[in-house]
Amino acid sequence: MVKDIALKNYKSWINWSTISSVVMIGFILVLLLIPDTKAIVLEGLMKIGFFQPELPDESKQKSLIASTNVPSVQFQDKTGKIVSLEDFEGKVVFVNFWATWCPPCIAEMPSINKLRKSLNDDSKVAFLMVDMDSDRAKSSRFMLKRKYDLDIYLPVSQLPREYYTGSLPTTLVFDKYGRLLFKHEGGADFTNKKFVEFLKKNMI
Template sequence: MNAHLKALGAVALVLIVAALGWFGWNSQQPQKASPAATRGLESLPQFKVENLAGKVVSSEDYAGRVVIVNFWASWCGPCVEEIPSFVRLKETLGNDIQILAISNDNTREDIDIFLKSFPQFKGPGIEIVHDIPKDFPLTKMFGVYRLPESFVFTKSGRMIRKVVGTIDWASPDAVDFLKTLIAQEAEPAVTPGAADVGRPGEAGAESSH
Protein backbone atom coordinates (compact mmCIF):
# COMPACT_ATOMS: atom_id res chain seq x y z
CA MET A 1 0.00 0.00 0.00
CA ASN A 2 2.75 2.43 0.93
CA ALA A 3 4.64 1.57 -2.25
CA HIS A 4 1.49 2.23 -4.29
CA LEU A 5 0.99 5.61 -2.64
CA LYS A 6 4.63 6.51 -3.21
CA ALA A 7 4.29 5.60 -6.90
CA LEU A 8 1.19 7.76 -7.24
CA GLY A 9 2.99 10.58 -5.48
CA ALA A 10 5.94 10.33 -7.86
CA VAL A 11 3.64 10.44 -10.90
CA ALA A 12 1.83 13.46 -9.49
CA LEU A 13 5.14 15.23 -8.90
CA VAL A 14 6.24 14.61 -12.49
CA LEU A 15 2.93 15.99 -13.80
CA ILE A 16 3.23 19.08 -11.63
CA VAL A 17 6.79 19.76 -12.79
CA ALA A 18 5.77 19.29 -16.43
CA ALA A 19 2.83 21.64 -16.01
CA LEU A 20 5.01 24.29 -14.40
CA GLY A 21 7.48 24.03 -17.26
CA TRP A 22 4.74 24.36 -19.88
CA PHE A 23 3.21 27.38 -18.17
CA GLY A 24 6.64 28.86 -17.34
CA TRP A 25 6.53 31.71 -19.82
CA ASN A 26 2.89 31.81 -20.94
CA SER A 27 1.46 32.06 -17.45
CA GLN A 28 3.58 35.16 -16.81
CA GLN A 29 3.07 36.88 -20.15
CA PRO A 30 0.46 39.63 -19.86
CA GLN A 31 0.85 42.46 -22.36
CA LYS A 32 0.66 44.76 -19.36
CA ALA A 33 1.93 43.94 -15.91
CA SER A 34 -0.80 43.14 -13.40
CA PRO A 35 -1.32 45.43 -10.37
CA ALA A 36 0.16 42.74 -8.12
CA ALA A 37 3.28 42.50 -10.28
CA THR A 38 3.86 46.25 -10.29
CA ARG A 39 3.16 46.85 -6.61
CA GLY A 40 5.92 49.12 -5.31
CA LEU A 41 7.77 49.24 -8.64
CA GLU A 42 6.15 50.74 -11.72
CA SER A 43 9.21 52.11 -13.50
CA LEU A 44 12.95 51.63 -13.77
CA PRO A 45 14.42 53.14 -10.58
CA GLN A 46 17.21 55.70 -10.73
CA PHE A 47 20.60 54.22 -9.93
CA LYS A 48 24.28 54.74 -10.63
CA VAL A 49 26.72 51.89 -9.97
CA GLU A 50 29.94 50.39 -11.34
CA ASN A 51 30.03 47.28 -13.48
CA LEU A 52 32.76 44.66 -13.13
CA ALA A 53 35.07 46.64 -15.41
CA GLY A 54 34.76 49.75 -13.23
CA LYS A 55 32.56 51.59 -15.73
CA VAL A 56 29.69 53.60 -14.25
CA VAL A 57 26.30 52.23 -15.29
CA SER A 58 23.16 54.27 -14.67
CA SER A 59 19.46 54.00 -15.33
CA GLU A 60 19.85 56.80 -17.88
CA ASP A 61 21.89 54.44 -20.07
CA TYR A 62 18.71 52.48 -20.78
CA ALA A 63 16.53 55.39 -21.87
CA GLY A 64 14.77 54.41 -25.08
CA ARG A 65 15.87 50.78 -24.79
CA VAL A 66 14.08 47.59 -23.83
CA VAL A 67 15.96 46.20 -20.85
CA ILE A 68 15.79 43.09 -18.70
CA VAL A 69 17.07 43.51 -15.14
CA ASN A 70 18.01 40.10 -13.75
CA PHE A 71 18.96 39.34 -10.14
CA TRP A 72 21.15 36.27 -9.82
CA ALA A 73 24.08 34.67 -7.99
CA SER A 74 26.63 32.01 -8.87
CA TRP A 75 25.55 29.96 -5.83
CA CYS A 76 21.94 29.94 -7.05
CA GLY A 77 21.35 26.77 -9.07
CA PRO A 78 18.21 27.99 -10.90
CA CYS A 79 20.01 31.25 -11.76
CA VAL A 80 22.90 29.37 -13.35
CA GLU A 81 20.44 27.20 -15.31
CA GLU A 82 18.72 30.33 -16.66
CA ILE A 83 21.85 32.21 -17.75
CA PRO A 84 22.46 30.31 -21.03
CA SER A 85 19.01 31.39 -22.22
CA PHE A 86 20.01 35.04 -21.72
CA VAL A 87 23.06 34.43 -23.89
CA ARG A 88 20.93 32.82 -26.61
CA LEU A 89 18.47 35.71 -26.36
CA LYS A 90 21.27 38.20 -27.00
CA GLU A 91 22.42 36.14 -29.98
CA THR A 92 18.88 36.32 -31.36
CA LEU A 93 18.02 39.98 -30.68
CA GLY A 94 21.48 41.56 -30.58
CA ASN A 95 21.62 45.20 -29.51
CA ASP A 96 17.83 45.52 -29.60
CA ILE A 97 17.73 44.07 -26.09
CA GLN A 98 19.83 45.09 -23.09
CA ILE A 99 20.44 42.94 -20.02
CA LEU A 100 21.51 44.23 -16.62
CA ALA A 101 22.58 41.26 -14.48
CA ILE A 102 22.82 42.18 -10.80
CA SER A 103 24.74 39.64 -8.74
CA ASN A 104 24.00 38.82 -5.10
CA ASP A 105 27.28 36.93 -4.71
CA ASN A 106 29.16 37.35 -1.45
CA THR A 107 32.41 38.40 -3.13
CA ARG A 108 33.64 39.70 -6.46
CA GLU A 109 35.90 36.63 -6.64
CA ASP A 110 32.84 34.36 -6.71
CA ILE A 111 31.59 36.18 -9.81
CA ASP A 112 34.99 36.06 -11.52
CA ILE A 113 35.29 32.32 -10.93
CA PHE A 114 31.86 31.75 -12.46
CA LEU A 115 32.59 33.92 -15.49
CA LYS A 116 35.78 31.97 -16.20
CA SER A 117 33.60 28.91 -16.73
CA PHE A 118 30.92 30.85 -18.62
CA PRO A 119 32.59 33.82 -20.38
CA GLN A 120 29.70 34.22 -22.84
CA PHE A 121 27.75 35.93 -20.09
CA LYS A 122 30.10 38.90 -20.43
CA GLY A 123 29.09 39.58 -24.02
CA PRO A 124 28.11 42.96 -25.51
CA GLY A 125 24.85 44.34 -24.20
CA ILE A 126 25.10 42.40 -20.93
CA GLU A 127 26.18 44.54 -17.99
CA ILE A 128 27.13 42.66 -14.82
CA VAL A 129 26.95 44.53 -11.53
CA HIS A 130 27.89 43.26 -8.08
CA ASP A 131 25.33 44.51 -5.58
CA ILE A 132 26.98 45.68 -2.36
CA PRO A 133 26.93 42.66 0.00
CA LYS A 134 24.97 42.78 3.25
CA ASP A 135 23.15 46.04 2.40
CA PHE A 136 22.23 44.98 -1.16
CA PRO A 137 20.82 48.42 -2.09
CA LEU A 138 19.79 47.47 -5.63
CA THR A 139 18.14 44.28 -4.47
CA LYS A 140 16.15 46.22 -1.90
CA MET A 141 15.38 48.98 -4.39
CA PHE A 142 13.72 46.47 -6.73
CA GLY A 143 12.00 44.63 -3.88
CA VAL A 144 13.66 41.30 -4.64
CA TYR A 145 13.28 38.55 -2.03
CA ARG A 146 14.32 35.42 -3.92
CA LEU A 147 16.56 34.45 -6.83
CA PRO A 148 16.36 34.45 -9.73
CA GLU A 149 14.01 37.36 -10.28
CA SER A 150 13.76 39.47 -13.43
CA PHE A 151 12.04 42.64 -14.58
CA VAL A 152 11.28 43.74 -18.15
CA PHE A 153 11.12 47.48 -18.83
CA THR A 154 9.80 49.20 -21.95
CA LYS A 155 11.62 51.91 -23.88
CA SER A 156 9.96 54.53 -21.70
CA GLY A 157 11.13 52.79 -18.52
CA ARG A 158 7.76 51.30 -17.59
CA MET A 159 7.89 47.93 -15.86
CA ILE A 160 5.74 45.64 -17.98
CA ARG A 161 6.78 42.24 -16.74
CA LYS A 162 8.06 40.64 -13.53
CA VAL A 163 9.29 37.05 -13.57
CA VAL A 164 9.97 35.21 -10.32
CA GLY A 165 11.89 32.00 -10.89
CA THR A 166 13.47 30.46 -13.97
CA ILE A 167 12.16 30.63 -17.54
CA ASP A 168 13.65 30.15 -21.00
CA TRP A 169 14.32 33.69 -22.20
CA ALA A 170 15.22 32.41 -25.66
CA SER A 171 11.94 30.53 -26.19
CA PRO A 172 9.81 31.57 -29.20
CA ASP A 173 7.13 33.04 -26.91
CA ALA A 174 9.65 35.12 -24.97
CA VAL A 175 11.40 36.34 -28.12
CA ASP A 176 8.09 37.29 -29.77
CA PHE A 177 7.00 39.17 -26.64
CA LEU A 178 10.26 41.13 -26.52
CA LYS A 179 10.19 41.81 -30.26
CA THR A 180 6.76 43.39 -29.78
CA LEU A 181 8.19 45.72 -27.14
CA ILE A 182 11.19 46.54 -29.31
CA ALA A 183 8.94 47.46 -32.24
CA GLN A 184 6.85 49.84 -30.15
CA GLU A 185 7.61 53.53 -30.07
CA ALA A 186 8.70 54.88 -26.70
CA GLU A 187 5.86 56.26 -24.60
CA PRO A 188 6.22 59.47 -22.58
CA ALA A 189 8.96 58.94 -20.03
CA VAL A 190 7.94 57.49 -16.68
CA THR A 191 9.17 59.27 -13.58
CA PRO A 192 11.49 56.83 -11.76
CA GLY A 193 10.17 55.75 -8.39
CA ALA A 194 13.36 55.30 -6.39
CA ALA A 195 16.45 57.22 -5.37
CA ASP A 196 20.07 56.81 -6.34
CA VAL A 197 21.88 53.96 -4.57
CA GLY A 198 24.83 56.18 -3.72
CA ARG A 199 28.54 55.66 -4.22
CA PRO A 200 29.36 52.88 -6.67
CA GLY A 201 31.74 50.16 -5.57
CA GLU A 202 31.21 50.57 -1.83
CA ALA A 203 32.58 47.63 0.15
CA GLY A 204 30.27 45.53 2.29
CA ALA A 205 30.15 42.55 4.59
CA GLU A 206 29.30 39.01 3.60
CA SER A 207 25.79 38.39 2.26
CA SER A 208 23.15 36.86 4.43
CA HIS A 209 21.66 35.14 1.34
Template sequence: MSNNKEISKEKPPNNFWRYIKKNGFTIVMVIFVGVIFVSPDAKSFVLRQLMATGLFNASIDKKSADTAVANDFDFADEMGNIQNTSSLRGKVVFINFWASWCPPCRAEFPSIETLYAKFKDNPNIFFLTINEDSDPATGKAYLEKEKFSIPMYQSNGNVPAEVYSGKLPTTVVLDKTEKSGFIIQVLPITHQTNS
Protein backbone atom coordinates in the same frame (compact mmCIF):
# COMPACT_ATOMS: atom_id res chain seq x y z
CA MET B 1 24.68 -39.44 3.00
CA SER B 2 25.57 -38.51 -0.51
CA ASN B 3 22.65 -36.09 -0.42
CA ASN B 4 24.15 -34.17 2.48
CA LYS B 5 27.50 -33.85 0.71
CA GLU B 6 25.81 -32.37 -2.35
CA ILE B 7 23.96 -29.81 -0.24
CA SER B 8 27.10 -28.73 1.59
CA LYS B 9 28.92 -28.11 -1.72
CA GLU B 10 26.30 -25.59 -2.90
CA LYS B 11 27.25 -21.96 -2.31
CA PRO B 12 24.99 -20.03 0.01
CA PRO B 13 23.17 -17.20 -1.79
CA ASN B 14 25.13 -13.96 -1.86
CA ASN B 15 23.43 -11.69 0.66
CA PHE B 16 24.95 -8.54 -0.86
CA TRP B 17 23.34 -9.01 -4.29
CA ARG B 18 20.06 -10.09 -2.75
CA TYR B 19 20.06 -6.90 -0.64
CA ILE B 20 20.85 -4.76 -3.73
CA LYS B 21 18.11 -6.45 -5.74
CA LYS B 22 15.58 -5.96 -2.97
CA ASN B 23 16.49 -2.32 -2.14
CA GLY B 24 17.96 -1.06 -5.44
CA PHE B 25 15.40 1.67 -6.05
CA THR B 26 15.78 3.04 -2.53
CA ILE B 27 19.57 3.07 -2.85
CA VAL B 28 19.40 4.90 -6.19
CA MET B 29 16.97 7.49 -4.79
CA VAL B 30 19.14 8.10 -1.69
CA ILE B 31 22.18 8.65 -3.93
CA PHE B 32 20.15 10.94 -6.24
CA VAL B 33 18.83 13.06 -3.37
CA GLY B 34 22.31 13.20 -1.83
CA VAL B 35 23.85 14.47 -5.06
CA ILE B 36 21.04 17.03 -5.49
CA PHE B 37 21.54 18.18 -1.90
CA VAL B 38 25.30 18.80 -2.17
CA SER B 39 25.76 19.87 -5.80
CA PRO B 40 24.30 23.19 -7.02
CA ASP B 41 25.04 22.13 -10.62
CA ALA B 42 23.02 18.95 -10.23
CA LYS B 43 20.20 20.86 -8.55
CA SER B 44 20.13 23.43 -11.37
CA PHE B 45 20.09 20.62 -13.96
CA VAL B 46 17.06 19.04 -12.27
CA LEU B 47 15.33 22.43 -12.05
CA ARG B 48 16.00 23.05 -15.77
CA GLN B 49 14.39 19.70 -16.58
CA LEU B 50 11.39 20.49 -14.38
CA MET B 51 11.05 23.92 -16.01
CA ALA B 52 11.01 22.25 -19.42
CA THR B 53 8.07 20.09 -18.34
CA GLY B 54 6.02 23.13 -17.35
CA LEU B 55 5.93 22.32 -13.63
CA PHE B 56 7.51 25.70 -12.95
CA ASN B 57 5.56 28.67 -14.21
CA ALA B 58 6.78 32.22 -14.42
CA SER B 59 4.65 34.86 -12.80
CA ILE B 60 4.54 38.16 -14.60
CA ASP B 61 3.52 41.32 -12.84
CA LYS B 62 2.90 44.29 -15.11
CA LYS B 63 4.13 47.49 -13.56
CA SER B 64 2.98 50.83 -14.85
CA ALA B 65 5.63 53.29 -13.91
CA ASP B 66 4.80 56.94 -14.17
CA THR B 67 7.49 57.26 -11.52
CA ALA B 68 10.31 56.09 -13.80
CA VAL B 69 12.83 58.46 -12.20
CA ALA B 70 12.11 57.00 -8.74
CA ASN B 71 12.89 53.51 -10.10
CA ASP B 72 16.35 54.42 -11.43
CA PHE B 73 19.41 53.00 -9.70
CA ASP B 74 23.19 52.95 -10.11
CA PHE B 75 25.12 49.91 -11.25
CA ALA B 76 28.79 49.15 -11.86
CA ASP B 77 30.39 47.08 -14.59
CA GLU B 78 33.31 44.69 -14.02
CA MET B 79 35.81 47.55 -14.36
CA GLY B 80 34.05 49.59 -11.65
CA ASN B 81 32.53 52.14 -14.05
CA ILE B 82 29.27 53.42 -12.54
CA GLN B 83 26.18 54.13 -14.65
CA ASN B 84 22.54 54.83 -13.91
CA THR B 85 19.59 53.05 -15.47
CA SER B 86 18.29 56.45 -16.63
CA SER B 87 21.09 56.38 -19.24
CA LEU B 88 19.41 53.35 -20.82
CA ARG B 89 16.13 55.07 -21.73
CA GLY B 90 15.27 54.52 -25.36
CA LYS B 91 16.35 50.86 -25.16
CA VAL B 92 14.60 47.69 -24.09
CA VAL B 93 16.37 46.80 -20.83
CA PHE B 94 16.54 43.17 -19.70
CA ILE B 95 17.49 43.22 -16.00
CA ASN B 96 18.23 39.95 -14.22
CA PHE B 97 19.13 39.66 -10.53
CA TRP B 98 21.03 36.44 -9.84
CA ALA B 99 23.68 34.78 -7.66
CA SER B 100 26.05 31.92 -8.40
CA TRP B 101 24.93 29.97 -5.29
CA CYS B 102 21.22 30.15 -6.30
CA PRO B 103 20.08 26.88 -8.01
CA PRO B 104 17.06 28.48 -9.78
CA CYS B 105 19.40 31.19 -11.08
CA ARG B 106 21.77 28.54 -12.40
CA ALA B 107 18.84 26.70 -13.96
CA GLU B 108 17.66 29.73 -15.91
CA PHE B 109 21.07 31.15 -16.84
CA PRO B 110 21.62 29.01 -19.98
CA SER B 111 18.40 30.41 -21.47
CA ILE B 112 19.46 33.96 -20.55
CA GLU B 113 22.83 33.33 -22.25
CA THR B 114 20.99 32.08 -25.36
CA LEU B 115 18.82 35.21 -25.38
CA TYR B 116 21.90 37.40 -24.92
CA ALA B 117 23.75 35.66 -27.77
CA LYS B 118 20.76 36.29 -30.05
CA PHE B 119 20.31 40.00 -29.23
CA LYS B 120 23.71 41.21 -27.97
CA ASP B 121 24.45 43.09 -31.21
CA ASN B 122 21.08 44.87 -31.24
CA PRO B 123 21.76 48.49 -30.19
CA ASN B 124 18.16 48.87 -28.92
CA ILE B 125 18.48 46.12 -26.28
CA PHE B 126 20.63 46.21 -23.14
CA PHE B 127 21.28 43.21 -20.87
CA LEU B 128 21.84 44.21 -17.25
CA THR B 129 22.63 41.09 -15.24
CA ILE B 130 23.05 42.16 -11.62
CA ASN B 131 25.11 39.69 -9.58
CA GLU B 132 24.05 39.44 -5.94
CA ASP B 133 26.99 37.35 -4.67
CA SER B 134 28.68 38.90 -1.63
CA ASP B 135 32.00 38.50 -3.48
CA PRO B 136 31.82 39.52 -7.17
CA ALA B 137 34.76 37.21 -7.96
CA THR B 138 32.54 34.22 -7.14
CA GLY B 139 29.97 35.32 -9.74
CA LYS B 140 32.70 35.98 -12.31
CA ALA B 141 34.23 32.55 -11.65
CA TYR B 142 30.83 30.92 -12.22
CA LEU B 143 30.38 32.73 -15.57
CA GLU B 144 33.88 31.73 -16.68
CA LYS B 145 33.42 28.11 -15.56
CA GLU B 146 30.19 27.82 -17.56
CA LYS B 147 31.71 29.76 -20.50
CA PHE B 148 28.93 32.37 -20.43
CA SER B 149 29.70 35.57 -22.32
CA ILE B 150 26.99 37.78 -20.83
CA PRO B 151 28.46 40.75 -18.93
CA MET B 152 28.16 40.91 -15.17
CA TYR B 153 27.20 44.01 -13.19
CA GLN B 154 26.82 44.85 -9.50
CA SER B 155 24.25 47.21 -8.04
CA ASN B 156 25.82 50.33 -6.60
CA GLY B 157 23.61 51.49 -3.76
CA ASN B 158 19.98 50.69 -3.16
CA VAL B 159 17.78 49.22 -5.85
CA PRO B 160 14.16 50.40 -5.54
CA ALA B 161 11.81 47.76 -4.13
CA GLU B 162 9.53 48.27 -7.17
CA VAL B 163 12.35 46.84 -9.30
CA TYR B 164 13.89 44.22 -6.99
CA SER B 165 12.29 42.85 -3.84
CA GLY B 166 15.24 40.68 -2.80
CA LYS B 167 14.00 37.37 -4.24
CA LEU B 168 16.31 35.45 -6.54
CA PRO B 169 16.04 35.05 -9.45
CA THR B 170 14.14 38.15 -10.55
CA THR B 171 13.96 39.42 -14.11
CA VAL B 172 12.67 42.86 -15.02
CA VAL B 173 12.07 43.91 -18.62
CA LEU B 174 11.64 47.62 -19.27
CA ASP B 175 10.26 48.95 -22.53
CA LYS B 176 11.96 51.75 -24.46
CA THR B 177 9.99 54.51 -22.79
CA GLU B 178 10.16 52.96 -19.31
CA LYS B 179 6.49 53.80 -18.93
CA SER B 180 5.82 50.16 -18.21
CA GLY B 181 7.75 47.05 -17.35
CA PHE B 182 7.38 43.45 -16.36
CA ILE B 183 8.79 41.66 -13.34
CA ILE B 184 9.25 37.96 -13.92
CA GLN B 185 9.93 35.39 -11.22
CA VAL B 186 10.08 31.63 -11.65
CA LEU B 187 7.54 30.03 -9.31
CA PRO B 188 7.73 28.05 -7.14
CA ILE B 189 11.17 29.29 -6.14
CA THR B 190 12.90 26.74 -3.97
CA HIS B 191 15.52 29.16 -2.61
CA GLN B 192 14.71 32.77 -1.94
CA THR B 193 16.72 35.44 -0.25
CA ASN B 194 15.75 38.78 1.10
CA SER B 195 18.30 41.56 0.96
Protein backbone atom coordinates in the same frame (compact mmCIF):
# COMPACT_ATOMS: atom_id res chain seq x y z
CA MET C 1 21.88 -21.00 14.56
CA VAL C 2 22.32 -17.32 15.53
CA LYS C 3 24.46 -16.77 12.43
CA ASP C 4 21.77 -18.33 10.23
CA ILE C 5 19.11 -16.04 11.68
CA ALA C 6 21.35 -12.96 11.27
CA LEU C 7 22.14 -13.92 7.65
CA LYS C 8 18.45 -14.48 6.95
CA ASN C 9 17.56 -11.06 8.40
CA TYR C 10 20.39 -9.44 6.40
CA LYS C 11 19.18 -11.02 3.15
CA SER C 12 15.59 -9.97 3.83
CA TRP C 13 16.76 -6.38 4.36
CA ILE C 14 18.77 -6.32 1.10
CA ASN C 15 16.03 -6.29 -1.54
CA TRP C 16 15.10 -4.13 -4.52
CA SER C 17 12.75 -1.99 -2.47
CA THR C 18 15.47 -1.11 0.04
CA ILE C 19 18.10 -0.54 -2.66
CA SER C 20 15.80 1.77 -4.64
CA SER C 21 14.97 3.71 -1.47
CA VAL C 22 18.66 4.19 -0.66
CA VAL C 23 19.37 5.30 -4.25
CA MET C 24 16.44 7.75 -4.14
CA ILE C 25 17.59 9.22 -0.81
CA GLY C 26 21.12 9.55 -2.22
CA PHE C 27 19.78 11.31 -5.32
CA ILE C 28 17.77 13.76 -3.22
CA LEU C 29 20.82 14.51 -1.04
CA VAL C 30 22.92 15.17 -4.16
CA LEU C 31 20.25 17.57 -5.45
CA LEU C 32 20.15 19.39 -2.13
CA LEU C 33 23.91 19.61 -1.60
CA ILE C 34 25.28 20.16 -5.13
CA PRO C 35 23.81 23.25 -6.86
CA ASP C 36 25.14 22.33 -10.32
CA THR C 37 23.39 18.94 -10.21
CA LYS C 38 20.08 20.49 -9.20
CA ALA C 39 20.57 23.12 -11.92
CA ILE C 40 21.03 20.39 -14.57
CA VAL C 41 17.74 18.79 -13.52
CA LEU C 42 15.93 22.15 -13.58
CA GLU C 43 17.42 23.03 -16.97
CA GLY C 44 16.19 19.69 -18.34
CA LEU C 45 12.69 20.44 -17.06
CA MET C 46 12.82 23.86 -18.75
CA LYS C 47 13.67 22.22 -22.06
CA ILE C 48 10.55 20.05 -21.92
CA GLY C 49 8.24 22.96 -21.14
CA PHE C 50 8.33 23.58 -17.40
CA PHE C 51 9.24 26.94 -15.77
CA GLN C 52 8.11 29.20 -18.60
CA PRO C 53 7.98 32.99 -18.07
CA GLU C 54 4.44 34.25 -17.57
CA LEU C 55 3.75 37.41 -19.55
CA PRO C 56 1.64 40.01 -17.74
CA ASP C 57 -1.91 40.71 -18.84
CA GLU C 58 -3.05 44.30 -19.40
CA SER C 59 -4.06 44.84 -15.77
CA LYS C 60 -0.78 43.45 -14.40
CA GLN C 61 1.24 45.51 -16.87
CA LYS C 62 -0.48 48.74 -15.76
CA SER C 63 0.37 47.82 -12.17
CA LEU C 64 4.02 47.18 -13.10
CA ILE C 65 4.30 50.47 -14.98
CA ALA C 66 2.81 52.31 -12.01
CA SER C 67 5.45 50.74 -9.72
CA THR C 68 8.26 52.28 -11.79
CA ASN C 69 7.96 55.57 -9.90
CA VAL C 70 10.63 54.62 -7.34
CA PRO C 71 14.06 56.04 -6.39
CA SER C 72 16.82 55.63 -8.99
CA VAL C 73 18.59 52.26 -8.93
CA GLN C 74 22.34 52.15 -9.48
CA PHE C 75 24.79 49.42 -10.46
CA GLN C 76 28.54 49.12 -11.00
CA ASP C 77 29.61 47.86 -14.44
CA LYS C 78 32.72 45.81 -15.31
CA THR C 79 34.87 48.95 -15.59
CA GLY C 80 33.88 50.16 -12.13
CA LYS C 81 31.62 52.89 -13.51
CA ILE C 82 28.38 53.59 -11.63
CA VAL C 83 25.35 53.47 -13.91
CA SER C 84 21.63 53.85 -13.34
CA LEU C 85 18.65 52.48 -15.24
CA GLU C 86 18.13 55.99 -16.62
CA ASP C 87 21.46 55.67 -18.46
CA PHE C 88 19.89 53.00 -20.66
CA GLU C 89 17.00 55.20 -21.84
CA GLY C 90 16.16 54.33 -25.44
CA LYS C 91 16.95 50.65 -24.89
CA VAL C 92 14.91 47.75 -23.62
CA VAL C 93 16.66 46.62 -20.42
CA PHE C 94 16.70 42.99 -19.26
CA VAL C 95 17.77 42.85 -15.59
CA ASN C 96 18.47 39.54 -13.87
CA PHE C 97 19.26 39.30 -10.14
CA TRP C 98 21.24 36.11 -9.55
CA ALA C 99 24.02 34.35 -7.59
CA THR C 100 26.53 31.64 -8.46
CA TRP C 101 25.24 29.31 -5.69
CA CYS C 102 21.60 29.51 -6.81
CA PRO C 103 20.47 26.39 -8.78
CA PRO C 104 17.51 28.06 -10.59
CA CYS C 105 19.85 30.93 -11.56
CA ILE C 106 22.36 28.47 -13.01
CA ALA C 107 19.58 26.55 -14.76
CA GLU C 108 18.12 29.57 -16.57
CA MET C 109 21.48 31.14 -17.50
CA PRO C 110 21.93 29.18 -20.79
CA SER C 111 18.55 30.45 -22.01
CA ILE C 112 19.46 34.07 -21.12
CA ASN C 113 22.78 33.72 -22.95
CA LYS C 114 21.02 32.22 -25.97
CA LEU C 115 18.43 35.03 -25.91
CA ARG C 116 21.13 37.70 -25.88
CA LYS C 117 22.93 36.05 -28.79
CA SER C 118 19.73 35.71 -30.80
CA LEU C 119 18.94 39.43 -30.48
CA ASN C 120 22.52 40.44 -31.25
CA ASP C 121 21.70 44.17 -31.25
CA ASP C 122 23.18 46.09 -28.32
CA SER C 123 21.81 49.35 -29.70
CA LYS C 124 18.26 48.32 -28.81
CA VAL C 125 18.57 46.04 -25.77
CA ALA C 126 20.85 45.83 -22.73
CA PHE C 127 21.38 42.81 -20.46
CA LEU C 128 22.33 43.48 -16.83
CA MET C 129 23.25 40.34 -14.89
CA VAL C 130 23.30 41.63 -11.31
CA ASP C 131 25.40 39.49 -8.97
CA MET C 132 23.65 39.77 -5.61
CA ASP C 133 26.73 38.45 -3.79
CA SER C 134 28.74 41.39 -5.18
CA ASP C 135 31.65 39.00 -5.82
CA ARG C 136 32.83 40.05 -9.27
CA ALA C 137 35.83 37.69 -9.33
CA LYS C 138 33.66 34.64 -8.59
CA SER C 139 30.84 35.59 -10.97
CA SER C 140 33.38 36.41 -13.72
CA ARG C 141 34.94 32.95 -13.33
CA PHE C 142 31.45 31.47 -13.54
CA MET C 143 30.73 33.26 -16.85
CA LEU C 144 34.16 32.45 -18.27
CA LYS C 145 33.97 28.75 -17.37
CA ARG C 146 30.59 28.38 -19.07
CA LYS C 147 31.51 30.67 -21.99
CA TYR C 148 28.55 33.01 -21.43
CA ASP C 149 28.67 36.42 -23.10
CA LEU C 150 26.79 38.32 -20.40
CA ASP C 151 27.91 41.49 -18.59
CA ILE C 152 28.06 41.36 -14.81
CA TYR C 153 26.84 44.29 -12.71
CA LEU C 154 26.96 44.78 -8.95
CA PRO C 155 24.20 46.52 -6.95
CA VAL C 156 25.40 49.76 -5.35
CA SER C 157 22.08 51.26 -4.22
CA GLN C 158 19.12 49.98 -2.27
CA LEU C 159 16.73 47.98 -4.42
CA PRO C 160 13.06 48.91 -4.03
CA ARG C 161 10.69 46.08 -3.17
CA GLU C 162 8.79 46.82 -6.36
CA TYR C 163 11.83 45.42 -8.18
CA TYR C 164 13.36 42.89 -5.80
CA THR C 165 12.02 41.16 -2.67
CA GLY C 166 14.92 38.79 -2.03
CA SER C 167 13.89 35.93 -4.32
CA LEU C 168 16.62 34.57 -6.60
CA PRO C 169 16.53 34.64 -9.49
CA THR C 170 14.33 37.66 -10.24
CA THR C 171 14.07 39.04 -13.76
CA LEU C 172 12.81 42.46 -14.83
CA VAL C 173 12.25 43.99 -18.25
CA PHE C 174 12.06 47.76 -18.71
CA ASP C 175 10.93 49.37 -21.95
CA LYS C 176 12.92 52.06 -23.77
CA TYR C 177 11.16 54.74 -21.70
CA GLY C 178 12.32 53.15 -18.43
CA ARG C 179 8.93 51.69 -17.50
CA LEU C 180 8.79 48.28 -15.82
CA LEU C 181 6.89 45.90 -18.14
CA PHE C 182 7.76 42.44 -16.81
CA LYS C 183 8.73 40.86 -13.51
CA HIS C 184 9.35 37.17 -12.88
CA GLU C 185 10.54 35.55 -9.65
CA GLY C 186 12.14 32.11 -10.02
CA GLY C 187 13.90 30.34 -12.85
CA ALA C 188 12.49 30.44 -16.38
CA ASP C 189 13.28 29.52 -19.96
CA PHE C 190 13.79 32.89 -21.63
CA THR C 191 14.03 31.37 -25.10
CA ASN C 192 10.25 30.93 -24.80
CA LYS C 193 8.79 32.04 -28.15
CA LYS C 194 6.12 34.31 -26.66
CA PHE C 195 8.64 36.00 -24.38
CA VAL C 196 11.06 36.62 -27.29
CA GLU C 197 8.21 38.13 -29.33
CA PHE C 198 7.27 40.31 -26.32
CA LEU C 199 10.86 41.54 -26.04
CA LYS C 200 11.22 42.24 -29.78
CA LYS C 201 7.89 44.06 -29.89
CA ASN C 202 9.15 46.50 -27.25
CA MET C 203 12.47 47.00 -29.07
CA ILE C 204 10.72 48.59 -32.07
